Amino acid sequence: xxxxxxxxxxxRTYPAGTAHTxxxxxxxxxxxxxxxxxxxxxxxxxxxxxxxxxxLAPPTFLVSLAQATEAQYIEDPASGIDFTRVVxxxxxxxxxxxxxxxxxxxxxxxxxxxxxxxxHTMVTTRVDLADAxxxxxxxxxxxxxxxxx
Amino acid sequence: xxxxxxPADLTALTVGQELARTRHELTRDTLVRYAGASGxxxxxxxxxxxATEAGLPGVIxxxxxxxxxxxxxxxxxxxxxxxxxxxxxxxxxxxxxxxxGSVTLEVVAVVGxxxxxxxxxxxxxxxxxxxxxxxxxxxxxxxxxxxx
Numbered sequence: 001x002x003x004x005x006x007x008x009x010x011x012r013t014y015p016a017g018t019a020h021t022x023x024x025x026x027x028x029x030x031x032x033x034x035x036x037x038x039x040x041x042x043x044x045x046x047x048x049x050x051x052x053x054x055x056l057a058p059p060t061f062l063v064s065l066a067q068a069t070e071a072q073y074i075e076d077p078a079s080g081i082d083f084t085r086v087v088x089x090x091x092x093x094x095x096x097x098x099x100x101x102x103x104x105x106x107x108x109x110x111x112x113x114x115x116x117x118x119x120h121t122m123v124t125t126r127v128d129l130a131d132a133x134x135x136x137x138x139x140x141x142x143x144x145x146x147x148x149x
Numbered sequence: 150x151x152x153x154x155x156p157a158d159l160t161a162l163t164v165g166q167e168l169a170r171t172r173h174e175l176t177r178d179t180l181v182r183y184a185g186a187s188g189x190x191x192x193x194x195x196x197x198x199x200a201t202e203a204g205l206p207g208v209i210x211x212x213x214x215x216x217x218x219x220x221x222x223x224x225x226x227x228x229x230x231x232x233x234x235x236x237x238x239x240x241x242x243x244x245x246x247x248x249x250g251s252v253t254l255e256v257v258a259v260v261g262x263x264x265x266x267x268x269x270x271x272x273x274x275x276x277x278x279x280x281x282x283x284x285x286x287x288x289x290x291x292x293x294x295x296x297x
Contacts, residue, residue, distance in 0.1 A: 026186070029185065029186040030186045030187065030217075032182070032186070033179070033182045033183040033185070033186035033187070033214070033217075034183065034186075034214065034217035034218045034221060035173055035218050035221045036217075036221045036224055036230065037221070037225065038224060038225070038228075038230050040229075040230060040231070041230070050229070050231070052231065056230055056231055058217060058220075058221075058224070058230060059217075059220055059224075059230065059233040059236045059289070060213060060216055060217040060220070060236065063187060063189075063213050063217075064186075064187050064188045064189075067187075067188070067189065068188065084203060087240070088212040088213070088240050089239065089240060090237070090238065090239045090240070091212070091213065091216060091237065091238060091240075092235070092236070092237035092238075093235060093236045093237070094234070094235050095233060095234055095235065096234075098230075098231040
């Protein structure tokens, strides 16, 4: 038996998560894993000379925090999402300012849309990241396709 | 890897200009390293049996690894990764990665549009493996100084 995503989750915004501190070590790991070679990702002095408070995260770095935040919905049995039938459809990062080591980011998850299309279900989520003062830093929007039978 | 010299500002760019043309070798080692760095431990990215049972041709690269890697040629070309204000793509085709050896991701970054008023450039990325496009509508928006 397969389940399908429950459309009642569309429009739901979850309570803000706990603050996540962006780590220089994770930035360095992520930069190396994706082949981003700028010293701004690994050298704190170079980052400071370029005007940043810490080493700079590559543009897709926030995917880890976003996916961890999405899990409270995706992995909820009530959501009706069978993760073995999920493929990644689209991904969009919006960066209002660069993300740097030491940033404390508070993630908030919204399920933007759930719609049927050709026997599959397209689910769009958005994770908004704000700093400790509440200012918007970034948004990560993901569209997954849950395959039907 | 070949890249053109870094454009200093918006006025140095023209629509249609190629900013970067790069090749990236993806191996199982690359996938394991990305899994650790990103925390994405879905076994379809390291276990052939699980991948095959999921209907895939074998272990495939993380879409987010492809997305993250595809922009690095552009980042080198503009010399300032902090200029990226937005980056979006569709995932159009999975990339099977063999147990030994590698596959080659070929990426071309071309200026798609300029907005002098907003101070932004849209750069369109084409990413292919063996002539098959693996990303669709991959676009980065850069905020760049306008020297004019």
